[in-house]
Amino acid sequence: MITVENVSKSFVLHNQGAAEISVMAGASLSVAQGECIALVGASGAGKSTLMRMIYGNYLTQSGRIMVGDLDVVTAAPRQVIQLRRTTLGYVSQFLRVVPRVSTLDVVAEPLIATGSDRASAEAQAKTLLQRLNIPERLWQLSPTTFSGGEQQRVNIARGFAYPYPALLLDEPTASLDPMNRATVLKMIAEAKARGAAIIGIFHDHAARDEICDRQFDVTRFTPGMAA
Secondary structure, rough: EEEEEEHHHHHHEHHOOOOOEEEEEEEEEEEEOOOEEEEEEOOOOOOOHHHHHHHOOOOOOOEEEEEOOOOOOOOHHHHHHHHHHHEEEEEEEOOOOOOOOHHHHHHHHHHOOOOOHHHHHHHHHHHHHHHHHOOHHHOOOOOOHHHHHHHHHHHHHHHHHHHOOEEEEOOHHHHHHHHHHHHHHHHHHHHHHHHEEEEEEEHHHHHHHHHEEEEEEHHHHOOOOOO
């Protein structure tokens, strides 16, 4: 479902004499349906960079990134937008939403964007918010006012609202108490069971060992870090 082939990435530091920094060279991996892969490696090895390339936020210098039948590297912007709408979900560490939009609308939006009627989308959003222990009194408020842990749970609810065939998870259990952590791990397991291909960054080693099928060491493809 997700295939990365010989991907390389470098950044040009325009404010430092156009110095070019190579952060990844020749990375390749594949993730099958129903499989969860953990990206591992030292801080600065390129885990987040690789995830952002898969999501289409960063362009690569070489290689292919196939998500389903689409090569993200050569895709037009409209194709990447459509991919994100129906195929590739992304749960980041940080909630980024328009202020004054209610929590219920934030979670329901991916369903409405893919054709669900508002009543069905809101019903699904309510179920997820209840499951993740977001108090009902907060549902009509903007999540920008919430605590870090509450914002993260809203982010997770939004990311799991639509049954994406592929998911990118950036520290999905960080900042969570044991009860909510267990809920999120169960949600990831359910996504795997329905066939989602998942790539995640898990600094919670116990969670990583519980939910991931194997690990991908990004350090092997990081210039200056590779053994």
